[in-house]
Amino acid sequence: MKVIDLFCGAGGFSEGFERAGFEIVRAYDIWAPAILTHNQNHGNGKQIAFKGDIYEISMLDNEEFEKWIPDTEVIIGSPPCIAFSNSNKSGKADKTEGIKLIEAFLRIVARKMSKPNSKLKYWVMENVENSLGFVEDNYTAEELSWPELGDFILNVPQKRIFNMKYFGVPTNRKRSICGLYPDLQELNGEKDIITLGEVQKALGKPTPLSYSNSSEIVKDPIYGIEMLSKELTDHHYVKEVPYFEWIKAKRQKQDKGYMGKMAFPENKDKPARTIMATLSGSSRESMIFNLEDSENRYRFPTIREVATLMSFPIDFRFYGDSDSVKYRMIGNAVTPKFSYEIAKVIRQNLNYQMSNDRFSVRKKFNKDILFTNLNGTVFDLKKEKPKKFESKYSYHVPYIIEKSYRVGLENQFSDGVVHWKTKIHYSQGKNAKVYENIFVNLCLYEQEEILKITKFIKKYIRETYSFENIQIQYCKTVEDRDGVGPDELLQAIKEFVESNNQFDRFVFIKEIGKEISMKIVTSYYLLENILKGIEDGI
Structure with missing residues (x-):
């Protein structure tokens, strides 16, 4: 069964469907590092992800549209969510652009579903939970700005909020899941949630000075994939959070009584908090860990830690030239394990054979493509800059x-x-x-x-x-x-x-x-x- 991934990013949504045995035939995004990452991790070496503006694609004439959006059984996608996020102006940001991109996704779905003998059976749209109030129960041709749809009405039968932690993802992350898909049931209760501490124990602590000599075996806490610790990419380095940043983060987390206190550093006995797209050491949303074997010093999570918390397999590679670029890819992603569970119920509903399941399959990579591995990288401790005299307080x-x-x-x-x-x-x-x-x-x-x-x-x-x-x-x-x-x-x-x-x-x-x-x-x-x-x- 074939799938198209719109607003694909690094490929979290695609990852889950591919591991469930689906074939990703096309994916679109506008960010080059994400497109490269998607192509290197999916499609068995074929280029399936391309640069494409989803709004512009949704408005193409029929001939061009069919070239860009071939017939598939499933369409998935996650329109950019920054306008709907609570972290953006306390949730009061202008929603116009966000709604425009949601409607572009829905327009593509409607154009494919309204075709005679349409092949499209299911579609799934992921976004932050605040976006749910901006998705209607159905859409007419006029509402989707595409008169050729005629009397066709696109129904949105499923509009639900799911917490990823109940689907085997070690992260407390609520997401809106809209579309046409079979009923989805939570896999686990509170007792079976994977915690931050379990992920850290599975990966082992970062050892930038000695990892290359290690013969230790690491087992993925979600997929069961095994590999040598020294083969883990983007894990064996330490980036310390400077005092002037972590003291501010601590205050933001614990000194906002009217907003509720947050753990500082992170509580290892719980799943990780919602992972953001920005790597910050001084905000309420910052993810900060104890610096191992040190007192009153702290570090940022490694890219591998954050990726595993988001349920990316431990062999997934992020093709960015800095930790902030890689972090952004992860923070913007759909969690692959949750995507896998959606794909699995779709597969079961279509009586699709389970023999194609690739849940624990290792990846292979093209060695000719330049990959920046952060292992062994020495990060200078960030220096605070003086403020301008006119700075507000x-x-x-x-x-x-x-x-x-x-x-x-x-x-x-x-x-x-x-x-x-x-x-x-x-x-x-x-x-x-x-x-x-x-x-x-x-x-x-x-x-x-x-x-x-x-x-x-x-x-x-x-x-x-x-x-x-x-x-x-x-x-x-x-x-x-x-x-x-x-x-x-x-x-x-x-x-x-x-x-x-x-x-x-x-x-x-x-x-x-x-x-x-x-x-x-x-x-x-x-x-x-x-x-x-x-x-x-x-």
Whole structure:
């Protein structure tokens, strides 16, 4: 049975169908490294992946269209999902381009299905879960902008969300799966999920200095493929995450109480979090591992680790000239093991013989094609760059978020002059509220507490001494800071507040109209009076 893969990327979707015994006869993408990767891993050496704009192909006249899209039993594809992703502007990005590409895919499907004696039996479209709300139950010729369809209506009988971890993929990754395909049942429950730790144990730790002499056998935790550890590509290297990045990532993951805490470093007892397309060491979405045999140092996952977590077989090769290019291919991919399960139910529904199954077959590669293997690569530790003076700042007293309240510090510029302000923030999104100019009555404190608070305020007025100096310190690299910037000031407030058990109570604040934590009240009072003291030149 033959398959066409649209928006094929590196070939995750194709991989699953090919391992289930299907023949991929054509695949299209617009990114050269992905096309090369697809061709080297599929088609038994034949070129089956080509550069092609799916929207343009969908609008070709019939003669040209049939040349580009030959008749097949199955069409699969994964239109680019960045517009629908939660990570893109918190899910509020313009969806126009994303919808356009989904409709291009559907237009191709409709044109093939509406043909007399159509050969097309099944079609499957994968995307991020947020895209589901933008896929209709059916489409007319007018809605697909192709009048030649006449009265034909393309129905979308299946519109479901699946979590890949329930299909043998070691990743907590939810995806929208729309199309015409047989019912698909989850393979495993929570107890049988493959964890990050199991994947790391199977692959072994990266050994850049000694891997070439290793005789250790590695067994794929999903496909059962066996190969020598030294034959694993893109695994035996270490890329360390610099301090200035991982400290920011840690804060983003664990100091966002209103968004939920995330593990830092990654929790090995669970499947991996959703793998993104960007290799980053400083964001909430960053995937960061402990650096083996080191304390308080961290590394990025290897390309092989990420690929295996996404259920690519351990012999799959990614033809990119850098780790970031390879990582992007993987992060954008359809998980092959899930694709295999879809292909298997289609095969069973068509009573197709199972003898063609290639689930555990090793790959062969053309040695004449240049392949960049990251094994043994030495990555320089990334250096932080100073920020421009006009750089914006906005953060809260770290790790003090009480019932969704937090005390924020931000800078503002007017005619090139920097000012610093503090506010109390509540929640985020549509529930967000901001409070400022709040009166804090010192009667809330014992005399001893007032003395400590006064001493603390005077100390940091003296040590910061000007709004400009706070900004200057912020713009310096972490390594070069020699004074108190905004991060240091907020950290000092955190330590002061958490050192006093008397702040573990709630008090009514008139401007807010509710009782809030004294930790929040005190943090605000300290920051407000330090900034006021600086401004007044005390």
